[in-house]
Amino acid sequence: MNDSVVVISSDIVLTSILERLLSAFDVTTFKDITASLDLIYNRQPNLVVIEIGRADAPAVRIINDLKNDPVFGRLPIIAIFGDDYSVDSWNELLVDDFVWRSDMERKILLRVQLCLARAERVVEINPLTRLPGNITISRQIMTRLDNGDTFALAYADLDFFKPFNDKYGFGRGDEVLKMVGRLILNIVREQQPQGSFIGHIGGDDFVFIMDVDKVEGTATQIISYYKQIVPTFYDMDDRQRGSIVSVDREGRQKSFPLMSISIGIAHNKLRSFVHYGEMVEVASEMKKHAKGKKGSAYSIDRRTLSKKKES
Known part of the structure; x- marks a missing residue:
């Protein structure tokens, strides 16, 4: 069974590119993170890839809530930033990795594979239910x-x-x-x-x-x-x-x-x-x-x- 990846972006072109690059995975796409929460809570994907812009304070808040949650905190999240995006502190945005938009087509597959491999090594969860052990x-x-x-x-x-x-x-x-x-x-x-x-x-x-x-x-x-x-x-x-x-x-x-x-x-x-x-x-x-x-x-x-x- 392929690893499940949730892709979140309002950009149709970006979403299409990610679906193509991540075709080896079971990809589900959403236009915003709020719409994805039902799937995340009920099916617990293996990884989330999300585009984050300058005005995405609600998305950042939801990501931080997920990462601070004892059940969902180990869900790997990769952010895609525009090249002009700046992060003042990684304590304010609790993602596991990131890719610049200009580097995405070249690097996203390797980042996804790395995040999944890292999660497999360090995450102590039940492989069947994806619940903490x-x-x-x-x-x-x-x-x-x-x-x-x-x-x-x-x-x-x-x-x-x-x-x-x-x-x-x-x-x-x-x-x-x-x-x-x-x-x-x-x-x-x-x-x-x-x-x-x-x-x-x-x-x-x-x-x-x-x-x-x-x-x-x-x-x-x-x-x-x-x-x-x-x-x-x-x-x-x-x-x-x-x-x-x-x-x-x-x-x-x-x-x-x-x-x-x-x-x-x-x-x-x-x-x-x-x-x-x-x-x-x-x-x-x-x-x-x-x-x-x-x-x-x-x-x-x-x-x-x-x-x-x-x-």
Whole structure:
């Protein structure tokens, strides 16, 4: 599968040249950055090439917001400048590379290839969902704890994913994981555009971080949409029956229900955590509690240090 590149320019001639020069990639073009945001947020391209002019303050602001975002901050962005453009400080325009318009036809392909190769080496993201992985997840939790932030950590995974994978194959299983990643990302972003975080631990394990007062409503919405979408990944007979026949971990044939999602939620509003591992452990415990409920469900820790009750 070719790397996906978003090209943003209001200049039709420039766009046409870039489409020709970058024909080896899966190129999608937009006239302005605002129009491209839906694709960037939902499909997360491998790279963005954008023409920036002197009066493009809104575009610069959006670029800086993306680069400061924990999920999209590692998206490589190449700027194309007119030869009379000047940058006073690279701290004010957070792009990864740039090309002068007069040099574009000669240099843009090499710059794109270099940016993609650099991203492959240094970016710690899940290659399937394009979400940040374990190192970033741990850093996000620890930084918030060190800063004294009050927040919720939700830990989600799929029940009966392995039997589904064994029956339908890894290709369809990967499509389910990409759907779940997009679903969580879109709903969390919709509920809390600023200060939230979504990560992919690996396999069918995901996490998201957000404000405590928003996390239960978000979990409920994720579960609701998930229950509507996931049956579409099954063949009609299995969907109508509400179960599949697959093999268990001992290799024995067995009937399994359709996949459900379990979400465990920990937060530091009622208790404190010193290390991210402590918070992850509580979220994992709550996820195990959610798995004890029928179907898709979430459980949130409501205990304090002095009162050991779970709800």
